[in-house]
Amino acid sequence: MVQSKFMSQLKAQLQDLPKAEQQDILYDYEEHFRSGLEEGKTEEEIAASLGQPQAIAREVKEEFRGKEAKPKPSADSVGKAILVAVALGFFNLIFILGPFFAVVGVLISLFAASFALLLFPFALLFSWNQLSGSADWLIGVFAILASLGAGVLIGVGSIFITRWFYRLTMRYLQFNVKMIKGRQG
Structure with a gap:
């Protein structure tokens, strides 16, 4: 052709x-x-x-x-979206925001505890000359190892919990957006 x-x-x-x-x-x-x-x-x-x-x-x-x-926004659909947004705003403010900040506070505390446990051995090493006798020396080594181990474990656990919490928060925000746009699910 x-x-x-x-x-x-x-x-x-x-x-x-x-x-x-x-x-x-x-x-x-x-x-x-x-x-x-x-x-x-x-x-x-x-x-x-x-x-x-x-x-x-x-x-x-x-x-x-x-x-x-493709649907064009009408006054009715815009009104419904505003109503849903306001209702979700109040719901989030009353029921979600408090627990959210509580979990964020706990995560910050876990990271702070991990950081403190990782710094403790250095403080103990600076005061090492004050330890006298073999029994005190062994207790100091045990304290250093225990502090480092606990700091690493709490730090790694905090990272995993933070990742999980971030994904959960993003899914909840996406759910809110879907609700406002009028889609189910």
């Missing part, structure tokens, strides 16, 4: 679309032919690679109808 026949069939299939949309689509396919000819392809090869004009027009029309079918 040559370019003129392809383009005339495509134009005939696109008649029920607005003129501006038709011109854009036809221009795009003219560009396909122009670039294909520059690459040394024949008009028949280009037309065969593009497909049947009827199939192209059907896809273009479906896409155009899909764009037109």
Whole structure:
């Protein structure tokens, strides 16, 4: 099929679309032919690679109808979204915000405790010369090892809990957004 026949069939299939949309689509396919000819392809090869004009027009029309079918916000839907946002705001303020800050406080405390336990051995080492006798020395070594172990364990646990809490918070915020937009689920 040559370019003129392809383009005339495509134009005939696109008649029920607005003129501006038709011109854009036809221009795009003219560009396909122009670039294909520059690459040394024949008009028949280009037309065969593009497909049947009827199939192209059907896809273009479906896409155009899909764009037109998107819901436009109405006063009713905007009002519902505002009502849901206000209700969620009060709910979040009363029932969610307090526990959220409590968990954040606990996480900060865990990180602070981990940091303190990791710093304790250094403080103990600076006062090492005050330890006298072999029994005090062994207690100091045990305290250093216990402090380092507890600090590392609490720190690693805090990191995992923080990651879990972050994911949970993001899921809850996404749920709030879906509720405001009016989608279930």
